[in-house]
């Protein structure tokens with residue numbers, strides 16, 4: 001069985017076990033990300049300790065401003081915690097230079113963000129292989145072919161992004177994230193711009209990446225339906241891990257989210 005995510009009340013135990021090299025695809029240990037100082041300080045992350053097990057699909061949810069994107073960005077080395085540590089595997093990101101962080105992102109993380117970030121002058125196929133080409137990494141062509149077929153792009157591979165639908169463009173972004181078999185796939189609202197059918201296809205692909213390919217996926221979403229594809233949902237509130245749910249269903253996630261919102265509404269009345 002996969003190692004469990006750390007529950008909020010298991011922080012100390014998690015801190016001890018979490019840094020054991022290789023146990024988690026990524027983890028945060030007492031991570032703090034503060035913006036501003038004094039009275040105006042905002043703690044986007046407020047002492048977050050959590051590990052994301054390998055070969056699992058985890059969704060991160062929570063109210064707007066709860067710190068979801070900040071957590072994702074810190075785990076990706078795109079943002080730097082002001083306290084604590086973040087690890088990719090057993091690599092402490094705080095020990096790396098900017099150049100090393102850039103290389104780590106390129107070599108070890110696949111990104112699927114809401115803006116597809118495809119290059120318009122390249123074909124779908126070239127967009128899929130570009131990061132590896134830039135990194136000078138030799139791709140396993142058989143693997144790339146399998147990814148392209150599994151994302152349903154085999155007959156669109158020579159098309160440019162402008163000749164593809166939004167859903168197809170996002171599938172190119174998913175294929176690009178999978179092509180080099182990164183340790184971790186980070187997705188930030190990957191279905192935000194898509195109609196429900198295309199969104200379901202992209203989520204199915206991420207699910208498949210975990211089930212068939214053994215990848216690790218971490219996805220920020222507001223959508224309980226999308227969270228239903230995950231193995232586990234982690235809920236953030238005010239920069240802290242507030243709750244978690246295994247084997248989530250969209251209805252159970254919705255109910256849990258409502259429970260978070262209720263005290264805030266009561267307090268404002």
Ligand SMILES: Nc1ncnc2c1ncn2[C@@H]1O[C@H](COP(=O)(O)OP(=O)(O)OP(=O)(O)O)[C@@H](O)[C@H]1O
Nearest residue numbers: 035042043044062063064065066067068069070071
């Ligand atoms: N560069 C910044 N400067 C100041 N405050 C920031 C900055 N980035 C984020 N914050 C604050 O940190 C908190 C967490 O922001 P974050 O974007 O991580 O939340 P989120 O849960 O992803 O929100 P949303 O669901 O709306 O995207 C918010 O209060 C936000 O205003």
